[in-house]
Amino acid sequence: MSPPDYSKNLLYATLTVNSTTLFTYENYKLIHSITNLNCSEAISQELGLINASKTLIGSIPVSSNVKVTNTNLALYFMKKVITNGDGSNDLMTVVTIAHNSLSKTMILSVMKKIIDKYIEFRAKVDTIKGGQPSTGEFKPIMNKIIEQEERNYDLKPLVYNYGSIEPGGDRTSSNGNGIGNNNKTGNIGPGSGSDVIQPNNLLLANEEVEEVRQLMLDNINKLMSRGNRINSLVDQTDRLTTSSLVFQKKAQQIRQKMWLSKYKVMGILVSMVVFILYLIVGDLCGYPFFDRCVN
Structure with a gap:
């Protein structure tokens, strides 16, 4: 029995919003064949750095000692800022793990479609239900996107491979993020349509770098502001504790003075009655x- 072809499938994909995982896709057959890799843990270790970086699209080697059919795995990510109805912003990140020889164009197409479909899905849920989508509703859509792209890749590999970085290829150049761009502008290849991500889409997406940077700075400022408020509450608590101890001590002193005053008054009254x-x-x-009475 021949080993499974890792170069045509995603191993793992996850959709996160503000570093919180919402939906996950796992290729169980392929993941279980890799005993020395925990995809969820690998993504969790890199997600903070990915969201804090200025790069909207990029790739990271998963590990130099993790090999599948003698080829390294790679982690790919795509980020986008989405605006909520109340004016606040969220950072949506799609992260995938795949065989290093898998078509980069196919991976980018999968991540872009997941982002676009989730934005449409969330807007539809907000319109119908007036709230956030519940966990699990979008997962079948996400799985369908990945499975459809993998089928298309099997049927039309040239559409995805044209203009992408492949081993031994010399028609492409790197954009600095580990993901190749076609040197020419326009469509990816003959017969390609809007279903496949085009190289100029990457340039347009990278124009949002400043927006993502501003969002992360806003989040950091909110965290710092929250920390200052917590410190202020701690200081106020300490002052209240000190004030309560001082009040308790003064109350005891006043109680003792009132006790002494009370008994002084009673002593004076008793003395006056005895004298009268x-x-x-x-x-x-x-x-x-009292001589007369005694005699």
Whole structure:
């Protein structure tokens, strides 16, 4: 039995919004054949750096010691800023892991279609339900996109390979992100249509770098502002604790003073009553020792 052809399929794909994973696609047959790779962990380790970078489209080697049919795996990503109805922005990131010899054009087409379809899906859900899409609703759509692109790649490989970086090819150049661009502008190849991502789409997408950078700076500022508010709350709590201890100590001192004042007044009243009784009895029985009454 011949080994599976890793060069025609994605191993793993995930859609995240603000670094939170929403939907995941796994090619279980291929993933289970790679015992020394955890795709989810590999993406989690790189996602923070990907979202913080200025690059909207790029690729990263997964690991130098992870090999599939003697070829390294690569991690590809595509980012896009989407605006919500309330005016806030979200950063959507699609990350895939695939065989290094898989057509880069096919991978880019998959990621772009996932982003476009999810934007349409979210807008439709917001219109119908007035809320965020629930987990799992978009996953069948995402799986269908990937499976359809892989079938198209099997049927029309030349459409995807034209103008892309392939081993031994010399018709392409790198854009600095590990993803090849056609040196010529226009369509990818004969018979290509809007279903396949075109090289000039990459140039248009990279114009959003400043927007992504601004979004990440805004998120950092929000985190810093939140940290300042937390520090302010901690300081206020400390001041309240100190004030309560001082108040408790003063309350005890006032209680002691009131106790002493109370007994002083009672002592004075008792003394006055005893003195008045002495005067009355002394007047009747004689002073100073009540001689008449005693005799």
